[in-house]
Amino acid sequence: MEETAATTARVLEASGISKTFPGVKALENVSLTLNKGEVLSLVGENGAGKSTLTKVLSGLYRTDHGVGSIKLNGELVHFQNAKEAKDHGLITIFQELSLVKGLTVAENVFLGNLPRTKFNLIDWHTLREQTRNILAEMGLDISPDELAGDLSISKQQMVEIARAFTLGAKVLIFDEPTSSLTETEKEILFKIIHTLREKGVGIIYITHKMDEVFEISDRITVLRDGKNSGDLNTSTAKLDDIISLMIGRVIDDYFHKNEAEKGKEILRVEQLSSAGLFKDINFSVRQGEVVGLYGLVGAGRTELAETIFGARPVTSGKVLIEGQDVRIKDTGDAVRLGLGFVPEDRKEKGVVLKMSCIENTSIAKLPWMSNYGFLREKEEKEIFKEYKDKLSISTPSPQQQVVKLSGGNQQKIVIAKWLCLNPRLLILDEPTRGIDVGSKAEIHKLIAKLAESGIAVIVISSEMPEIMGVSDRIMTMREGKISGEFTGDDITEQNLITAIAHVN
Amino acid sequence: MIQKLVISLKKQPIWLILLGMIVLSSVFIPGFLSFGNFSNVLVQSAVDGMLALGMTFLMINGYFDLSVGTVMGFTAALAIGLQPYGLFVAVVVALLAGAVIGAINGFFVAKAKINAFIVTLGSFIGVRGLIYIYTGEQALVGDIMEFGMFGASSFLGLPTLFVIMFVLMLIAEFVLRKTPHGRYTYSIGGNIEASENAGIPVDRTIWLNFIICGLTAAAGGVLLASRLNAATPTLGWPDKNLMTIAVVVLGGTSLAGGYGNITRTLGGLFTFGVLYNILNLLGVQSYYNTLITGIVLILVVYIDAHIRKNKVSIG
Known part of the structure; x- marks a missing residue:
């Protein structure tokens, strides 16, 4: 490996990342590297672990105890929360934007470190000036005095990028940034990403859209089933390669093809x-x-x-x-x-969530479940018992609040709720x-x-x-x-x- | 049986607190442990209990009504002022007025989707205006003596007003536990979107609970009128509205909705009733009464939250 040159340029290096949720291994020994001024596409099917990895990197999730390491500019970091990640310059732009809609663009950009006068009041003049400079530097045509809530989604996203920029972002993660943008807005976003890249920011770009992968990124990391499935250079990668790395599995035989007679x-x-x-x-x-x-x-x-x-x-x-x-x-x-x-x-x-298994199962049927205004509680219990057996719902008691059941059992109860209505x-x-x-x-x-x-x-x-x-x-x-x-x-x-x- | 009782006491710590208060007061406060004194507590709880009853429905449903105390004042005035048309007319019109105000509140909350705080704040202010208009800012005195006598009467040795409230509470608890409407109420309070998804009549249920709340507030007004055989324009002013919410919260019904019952509310009601009684017997000035009430409310809810946090993982 060309150690020296690569490591100096390396801004982020995550290795051996594992994250387990009850019953699910969301990430298993995943590694990812990112260089300064590089755009890395992170691709994979839903459930491949992209969001989990993002959340681990940005401090929202912690990795399984004692497993894996994250290095930022060669320094080992252990983020306890999102703020620490931000303070270190690792910032994520999520699909759900997090601007305060009732504040101005300038206030949003500097939220949390607003410039102060010597009397410790907000220094509006400097605030506007600095915001204007940053927006100009990024090539954005947005007034610092506009309310964030009045901006289009795309402009709000840009304000959020501007905020990341003022926080001194070294690594910027975009989670499906174009999902609510028009084609022209997308072009503007890509221009900003180019600008950021030139300034040496490392960018992780998460998307489902393959044309964007080819248009914007230098390198591609593919995840599958919570594991690394491949790393490619965009210039030499082919669409088919990426897709086969993303899918790369046969349809498991536990899928039961439906042999049912098709009726009316x-x-x-x-x-x-x-x-x-x-x-x-x-x-x-x-x-x-x-x-x-x-x-x-x-x-x-x-x-x-x-x-x-x-x-x-x-x-x-x-x-x-x-x-x-x-x-x-x-x-x-x-x-x-x-x-x-x-x-x-x-x-x-x-x-x-607060209601019992029985109550959640019968809820849609209630309008048909009463005699003279009184619920037929015996029938209610029988219905639950019937579907508990049919769908093998496992619960310690029919009276158990569903909040305590696993996701799979909760889902079976939701299905039972409809099935009992035929x-x-x-x-x-x-x-x-x-x-x-x-x-x-x-x-x-x-x-x-x-x-x-x-x-x-x-x-x-x-x-x-x-x-x-x-x-x-x-x-x-x-x-x-x-x-x-x-x-x-x-x-x-x-x-x-x-x-x-x-x-x- | 005993085990069941222990479990339900643990689930409803307000009854333990109440029991502790009663035991301690019986030992240390002379005059507390007497039938006359208890009877006194019960009769004073009757009106507040009626208001808290309807409020419990609404709070389990995930809403609240800031106008119940004012509605009580208005309907008390109607029950007295309309007596020249006969007692029956006076009482029925008073109850109807409460139901109509509840229906108006419910319409704006359930159908027009306006925040319940704003809507019921509006009716709280507006209905107070109705009271002044109707009474001409004068105290009204009833001229049907039987009405006043009814308010002071006993049934099986217990104050009649309390018995009425208690029977209505039993019915209410039954409705909450055993009817579709009761179940809808919990379900909507617990998760309005899931209730919508299940196709249950969400708007109608919310609306109905506002009507129930208005109706029980009116019933409280009628009971109060019969106890006093009079009505003043300031009945329920200024804090009856919020005290009613306090009673329900003290009992342990969650402001967030989906959780609680009438038994809890009864516990909250008695706890406040006994607390007032103790402070009275101790000769504490009424200003301090109010202060202590406030402190107790926060303290009990704090303890309750702590107990629950340690037991269940949901807030």
């Missing part, structure tokens, strides 16, 4: 649109069929599902259930029509997110079983092996539109990636 059409969506989210969506799902909805985060998949389920208003278009034009005004209507929706944020939208259509949004491998396989099996029992199923997933393993038919979404539909032998990694990303 349950759901038909015609020209469905929701302003700003998705447009002119057409598709249908038949009894016993599993339709996969694949796409990047922000492509409009969840929004489409929520709209069908009545949780969001329809701008135009129709939803037909068994051929009948239904106007679903709210989720109550959807439930009465036999629709069920397993949301992606299980803890936010799927379960009531639904016609079940939509599952990222059904195995945050669930350990064993339970994942169980949920996949369950999805096949649901279809076999005659339910029409829609599965939304960002995980390619999952969507390929469970679906009879896959529709891809990109920027609010259906960008492709694949069945049988057309369901290949290559086709799917091409359909969801901007690959030329």
Whole structure:
């Protein structure tokens, strides 16, 4: 190895990083190096460990006890929290921006170290001057006096970069920075990244979009299943190489292909649109069929599902259930029509954490569970018992608060909540997110079983092996539109990636 | 059975605190341990208990109502002032008025999605205005003697007003535990988005709980009117609204929603009642009463939070 030259330029060196969550090994012995003035793309499928690694680097997570090391400019560091990482010049721009919307651009840029006058008051003059200089240096046309909340998302992001710059960033991590930017805004961002690179800042760029990888980065690090899967020089790398490093596995045989008889059409969506989210969506799902909805985060998949389920208003278009034009005004209507929706944020939208297993299972059925206004508690218990056995939900007691169950068991309860209503259509949004491998396989099996029992199923997933393993038919979404539909032998990694990303 | 009791006492530390207070006071404070004194505590708790009852529904639902004390004052005035039209009309109109104010609050919170603090702050101020308009800033005195006698009467040896409150509390606890509405209330308070996802009628439930809260506040006003057989424009002023929330919180029902019950509220109610009684018997000046009440509230909630933090991992 060309030790001397490389190490002087090396700004960040992480090696042997491991991070275990209960039941999941999110990172296993991962290494990453970054040089001054270099842009490194960090790529991998969802669940490959990109975000976990980012959070470890930026001090939000700590690595497994005593394992691995992080060196910043050759100095060993142990960040206890995000602030320490920031103080050392390692700054992350997350997808969720963290500006204070009610303060001005200048205040945001210098938040936490506002210049003071000798009376310890805020030195507004210097504040504005310095902000103006920084913005000019970065080539940004933003006034220091504007309120951050009045700026477009892209400009807010730039203000955040400016803040990182004033903090003396040595390493800047971008987590999918273009997910909410237009093409022109993206160009501006890339220009800023070039400027930062020239100033010697090391940049880690996380993205799903392959064209961006080729456009912006010098080097590519690929993660797969929480491990390093390859390092490439962008100039010599080929798209196929990257993709095979990202996927590089056979579809495990625990995916149960659905052999169910396809029956009558349950759901038909015609020209469905929701302003700003998705447009002119057409598709249908038949009894016993599993339709996969694949796409990047922000492509409009969840929004489409929520709209069908009545949780969001329809701008135009129709939803037909068994051929009948239904106007679903709210989720109550959807439930009465036999629709069920397993949301992606299980803890936010799927379960009531403080309530028991029994109560969470019967919650959607309550309107049909009372005699003369009183709940049939015996029946409630029996329903839980039935699904506890059917779905092998493991809990110390039916009265257990679901907050104490594992993610997999919580998810089974959410599914049980719908199954006890005998639904016609079940939509599952990222059904195995945050669930350990064993339970994942169980949920996949369950999805096949649901279809076999005659339910029409829609599965939304960002995980390619999952969507390929469970679906009879896959529709891809990109920027609010259906960008492709694949069945049988057309369901290949290559086709799917091409359909969801901007690959030329 | 005893084991069950021990477990539920551990879950509701307010009853332990209350028990301790009663035991200590019985030993050290002359005149505390007598039927007359207890009866006194009970009758004084009756009105506050009615207000706290409806508030418990609302707080489990994740909301609160700052106007209950004012609604109580208004409906007490109606129950007295409308007596010339007959007692029945007076009481029914008073109760209806409470329900209507609750429905208005509920509409703006559940349907118009305006913050409950602002909405009920508005009705707290506005209804006080209604009281002044209706009473002409005069005290009203009832002319139906039976109404006043009812307020002072006993049922099975207990103050009738307390018995009414207690029976309503039993019903309320039953509704919370055994009916879909009760379950919706917990579920929405626990996680409104998950409740929405499950298709349960979220807006209607919130609305209904505001109506329940207004109605019980009105019932409190009617009970108070019968105890006094009179009403003044300042009834419930200035701190009855917040004291009601204090009673519920002291009992251990969470301001965050999704957690609590009527039994807890009853514990909080008695604790405040006994505390006042003790301070009275000790001849403490009423200014100090108020100060001590405030300190006790913070202290008990602090202890409760500590106990819970050590036991359960959710806040």
